[in-house]
Amino acid sequence: MKRVLLFLIPLTAFLLLVVFLGVGLNRDPREIPSPFIGKPAPNFTLTQLQAPDKTFSPKDMEGKVWLLNVWASWCVACREEHPVLLDFSKLGVVPIMGLNYKDGRKEGAETLEKLGDPYQLSAFDADGRVGIDYGVYGVPETFVIDKHGVIRYKQIGPVTPEVISEKLLPLIKELNRA
């Protein structure tokens, strides 16, 4: 009995350590729980990327479930995400608004012209201040905002077809019913 314990105790300790380390390895350290979930989306008023004389504010979207997608022409992962967003926008389930983050007006507009524009419009956040207000630290990021202007979900990193079918669509359906 004693001999068995002598083996079992270190073995269990080791397996426990392996499990802990294994879980730790599989967690993405870039995904930080957002303190914004369940909180009202910070308000702002910015000019539109393609129409500098017009402005956009989250207040304009009241009563609608919508997506705010933070992107930039210099962001490589956004390129990867772009076709997925384009397809998603064609479904017409939800308005997608862009937040053009720390970009140039010319570069941003040219990117959309070349690759296609999934956004109803993009707000132009040249100095990244609105980004900071939304706790943006890695583009692309996507917020799901409900009819009352409350942030319900935040996707850090590119939106993929899996994210759309598993997370976004069910959530948008649920929020639209509410």
Add this chain to the structure above:
Amino acid sequence: MPKFFLGFILALTTALSLLAHADEAKPVAADPVLEQRVKAITEELRCLVCQNQTIADSHADLAIDLRNQVREKLAQGMSDKEIIDFMVQRYGDFVLYRPPVKSTTWLLWFGPFLLLAGGFAFLGWKLSRREPAAEALPASDMQRAAELLGASSETKEST
């Protein structure tokens, strides 16, 4: 469980940050007193882009922006605490290199002491179960041993 991991990672990264002393970013404002305060605050904040660096150390774009925000807010007369709260509001407790003591971080703060107490308890239990040391030999045996030893030494001398 994930909370525990977050705590573990926080503890680890904090430890690592003590070892790492990267190049400090050049101060921008002309006012050295203000710059000192900017530095003090940003050294308490984690850069979210390169997570093992403070906002003071990091050269990431976001860190530069956040340093500018801190500088601006100090110039506007905001207190250190107000600025820290501003950051936590946006990025969560994760930005703090000193995690606050609250129910989700109890394990982080008190876990090591718990382990220490557990270690002592185990040691005490082990010691209490130890067999008492063998009793000293009875007097008769000791005497016999002395005789034998004495005898052997005598024989040695005689040879």
